[in-house]
Amino acid sequence: xxxxxxxxxxxxxxxxxATMTNAQPKNIFGYWVGKVDLPTAKFTTIFEIRxxxxxxxxxxxxxxxxxxxxxxxxxxGMNSDSIIIFHSQLNRIxxxxxxxxxxxxxxxxxxxxxxxxxxxxxxxxPELLRPQTPVxxxxxxxxxxxxxxxxxxxxxxxxxxxxxxxxxxxxxxLISGSxxxxxxxxxxxxxxxxxxxxxxxxNGIATLRMDDRGVGGSEGDIARSTSEDFAGDALAGVEFLKxxxxxxxQKIGLIGHSEGGLIAPIAAIRSDExxxxxxxxxxxxxxxxxxxxxxxxxxxxxxxxxxxxxxxxLVQKNIFDxxxxxxxxxxxxxxxxxxxxxxxxxxMNEQMQKAIxxxxxxxxxxxxxxxxxxxxxxxxxxxxxxVLAINGRKDVQVPVSNLKAIYYAVQSGGNSQVDTxxxxxxxxxxxxxxxxxxxxxxxxxxTIDPVVLETMKxxxxxxxxx
Numbered sequence: 001x002x003x004x005x006x007x008x009x010x011x012x013x014x015x016x017x018a019t020m021t022n023a024q025p026k027n028i029f030g031y032w033v034g035k036v037d038l039p040t041a042k043f044t045t046i047f048e049i050r051x052x053x054x055x056x057x058x059x060x061x062x063x064x065x066x067x068x069x070x071x072x073x074x075x076x077g078m079n080s081d082s083i084i085i086f087h088s089q090l091n092r093i094x095x096x097x098x099x100x101x102x103x104x105x106x107x108x109x110x111x112x113x114x115x116x117x118x119x120x121x122x123x124x125x126p127e128l129l130r131p132q133t134p135v136x137x138x139x140x141x142x143x144x145x146x147x148x149x150x151x152x153x154x155x156x157x158x159x160x161x162x163x164x165x166x167x168x169x170x171x172x173x174l175i176s177g178s179x180x181x182x183x184x185x186x187x188x189x190x191x192x193x194x195x196x197x198x199x200x201x202x203n204g205i206a207t208l209r210m211d212d213r214g215v216g217g218s219e220g221d222i223a224r225s226t227s228e229d230f231a232g233d234a235l236a237g238v239e240f241l242k243x244x245x246x247x248x249x250q251k252i253g254l255i256g257h258s259e260g261g262l263i264a265p266i267a268a269i270r271s272d273e274x275x276x277x278x279x280x281x282x283x284x285x286x287x288x289x290x291x292x293x294x295x296x297x298x299x300x301x302x303x304x305x306x307x308x309x310x311x312x313x314l315v316q317k318n319i320f321d322x323x324x325x326x327x328x329x330x331x332x333x334x335x336x337x338x339x340x341x342x343x344x345x346x347x348m349n350e351q352m353q354k355a356i357x358x359x360x361x362x363x364x365x366x367x368x369x370x371x372x373x374x375x376x377x378x379x380x381x382x383x384x385x386x387v388l389a390i391n392g393r394k395d396v397q398v399p400v401s402n403l404k405a406i407y408y409a410v411q412s413g414g415n416s417q418v419d420t421x422x423x424x425x426x427x428x429x430x431x432x433x434x435x436x437x438x439x440x441x442x443x444x445x446x447t448i449d450p451v452v453l454e455t456m457k458x459x460x461x462x463x464x465x466x
Contacts, residue, residue: 027101027102027121028049028056028078028083029049029050029051029056030048030049030121030122030123031046031047031048031121031122031123031124031125031126032046032047032048032049032104032119032120032121032122033045033046033047033119033120033121033122033126034117034118034119034120035117036108036115036117038115038439041065041437041439041440041442041443042443043063043065043066043442044063044064044065044126044128045061045062045063045108045117045119046061046062046063046064046122046125046126047059047060047061047073047085047094047119048060048061048062048070048125049075056075056078058072058075059072059073059074059075059085060072060073061073061085061087061090062125064126064127064128064189064442065128065188065442065443066188066442067188067189071087071089071090073085073086073087073088074086074087074088076093080098081097081098082095082096082097082098083095083096083098083104083106084096090110091110092108092109092110093108093109093110094106094107094108094109094117095107095109095114096119101121102120102121103118103119103120103121104118104119105118105119106118106119127189128188128189128442128445129445130189130190130191130445130447131445131446132195132446132447132448133190133191133194133195133447134191134194134195134197134198138161138198138201139164139202140161140162140163140164140201140202141160141161141162141164142159142160142161143159143160143161143162144157144158144159145157145158145159145160145208145240146158146217147236147237147239147240148236149232149233149236150236151232151236152220152229152232152233154213154218154219154220154233155217155218155219156210156211156213156217156218156219156233156236156237157183157210157211157216157217157218158183158208158209158210158211158217158218158237159183159197159208159209160206160207160208160244161197161198161200161201161206161207161208162201162206162244162246162247163201163202163203163204163205163206163246166204166206166246166247167246168246168247168248168251169204169205169206169246169247169248169251170204170205170206170247170248170251170252170253170275170460170461170464171205171206171207171208171241171244171247171248171251171252171253172200172205172206172207172208172252172253172254172255172278172460173207173208173209173210173234173237173238173241173252173253173254173255174193174196174197174207174208174209174210174255174256174257174260175230175234175254175255175256175257175260175261175263175264176193176212176257176258176259176260177257177258177259177260178258178259178367178371179212179222180212180213180214180215180222181211181212181215182211182212182215182216183209183210183211183216184209185209185257187429187441188441188442189442190429190441190447191447192257192429192430192447192448193209193257194209195447195448195453196255196448196453196456197209199450199453199457200453200457200460203457203461204461205457205460205461206241206244206246206247208237208240208241210233210237212230213225213229213230213233222367223365223366223367224365224366225366225367226366226367226370226371227259227262227263227266227367227370227371227374228266228370230259230263231263231266231267231270232267234254234263234264234267235267235270235271235274238252238254238267238271238273238274242273248464249273250275251275251464252273252274252275253274253275253276253277253278253385253460253463253464254267254268254274254276254277254278255277255278255280255456256277256278256279256280256282257280257281257282258280258281258282258283258397258398258428259283259371260280260282261279261280261281261282261283261389261398262282262283262371262374262376264277264278264279264282265277265279265282265376265379265380265383265387266379268383268384268385269379269382269383269384274385275385275386275463275464276385276386276387276388276460276463276464277383277385277386277387277388278387278388278389278390278456278459278460279387279388279389279390279406280390280430280456281390281391281392281395281397281398281402281428281430282376282389282398282402282406283376283398283402284376284377284380284389284402284403284404284405284406284409285375285376285377285401285402285405286373286374286375286376287371287372287373287374288320288324288372288373290398290399290402291316291320291372292313292316292317293399293401294396294397294398294399295309295312295313295316296309296313297395297396297397297399297436298396298397298437298438299312300396301396301435301436301437301438302437302439315339318339319336319339319340319363320363320372322335322336322339323336323363323364323368323369323372324372324373329364332360332364333360333364336356336359336360336363336364337356337357337360340356340359340360341356376406376409377405377409377412378409380406380409380410380413381409381410381412381413382413383410383413383415384413384415385415385417386417386418386419386463387406387410387415387417387418387419388418388419388420388421388456388459389402389403389406389407389418389419389420389421390403390420390421390422390423390430390452390455390456391403391420391421391422391423392422392423392425392426392427392428392430392433392436393422393423393424393425393426394425394426394427394433394435394436395426395427395428395436396427396428396436396437396438397428397438398428400422403420403422404420406418406420407420419459421455423449423451423452426449426452427440427441428441429441429447429448430448430449430452431444431446431447431448431449432444432446432449
């Protein structure tokens with residue numbers, strides 16, 4: 001199958017090249033920008049054609065909304081009328097025709113299927129607009145810090161912000177969602193934690209945001225860690241904050257986003273020194289159930305028909321059953337290869353086998369095994385500090401239904417200091433959105449709704465004023 005695909009691709013290229021000469025149009029060097037219009041999102045597509053000694057030296061592709069920057073491509077042919085560019089990483093060919101010196105009309109082709117795109121010449125490389133991202137200088141101290149988790153011995157690095165002239169101010173430690181995140185929880189060039197830190201610090205609340213294990217200046221391997229390990233990292237951060245004279249050690253809380261909202265309660269029941277927790281789209285039910293609902297909502301938001309959603313859920317269940325019930329790691333791999341390939345693994349090409357093995361590695365990691373079976377309700381029932389849980393009603397990653405589960409779980413342990421708030425038109429990042437689909441995240445300029453920031457700030461200042 002792989003060889004056939006290459007033969008077809010080569011045939012298309014040769015047919016195109018047969019009609020081309022080495023003539024070069026004017027004004028070819030620089031940035032060519034267009035939009036790929038898909039059913040769920042529009043992606044900015046940037047070709048940069050560089051020169052050396054007056055000739056084309058190299059071609060690079062960037063898709064900012066997907067985090068792709070300067071992917072190397074190959075110029076296969078060009079004349080005064082047409083241009084052909086091949087990108088091996090995407091296995092796609094761009095074939096375009098020059099309408100004039102500043103416009104190319106073409107198609108992104110893969111397996112003979114093309115996506116139309118029109119490129120316009122640009123004087124500079126476009127950047128995604130992220131107006132809320134804080135830009136220095138800041139009206140408060142902004143300090144690079146390091147500390148060690150005594151349990152693991154790992155060094156953790158991050159940024160501490162403290163209100164100017166602060167004395168005994170409240171403080172929060174920010175805990176990121178799943179995956180290897182930097183201290184700003186950067187996603188699609190949004191920096192939610194930087195935005196939260198800036199807003200809070202300007203309003204009298206100190207913040208500490210850290211690189212996850214193995215990211216930036218922090219040591220460790222996130223793939224071999226679980227939420228329990230990350231709770232230990234958070235508590236090490238609380239101890240660090242207690243050492244700062246500008247901060248009231250009785251007013252240090254945790255804000256966790258997504259999986260961070262699962263980690264915060266774990267940390268809170270392990271230490272009496274956590275004064276409060278804020279769960280931003282935090283789980284309130286078993287991980288397996290979260291993943292099922294996440295799958296259904298995400299595919300529905302993407303326009304997938306109901307029968308396809310149900311088929312996808314069945315595949316998920318088959319995978320999860322093996323991961324949960326088979327203790328032998330070798331047998332887990334064997335069974336998952338059988339299920340994911342429908343018994344055809346041995347006959348697949350190397351690329352297809354790798355795709356299956358990568359998926360298996362993801363669902364058999366220590367982190368995933370822990371998350372799949374972890375039920376946060378017993379932990380929430382043991383939390384004694386004040387709790388604020390917030391969610392977007394259009395969140396397709398952690399559904400708003402989790403708020404009810406969190407509320408009753410906390411109250412079941414005798415803690416009446418729990419508040420839940422849902423935001424009507426907000427997604428998992430607490431952006432104001434249309435459908436909540438993941439594909440929208442990069443399209444929205446807003447990083448986090450200011451109303452959400454104000455809601456968290458007001459609650460924290462009220463709790464810490466008591």
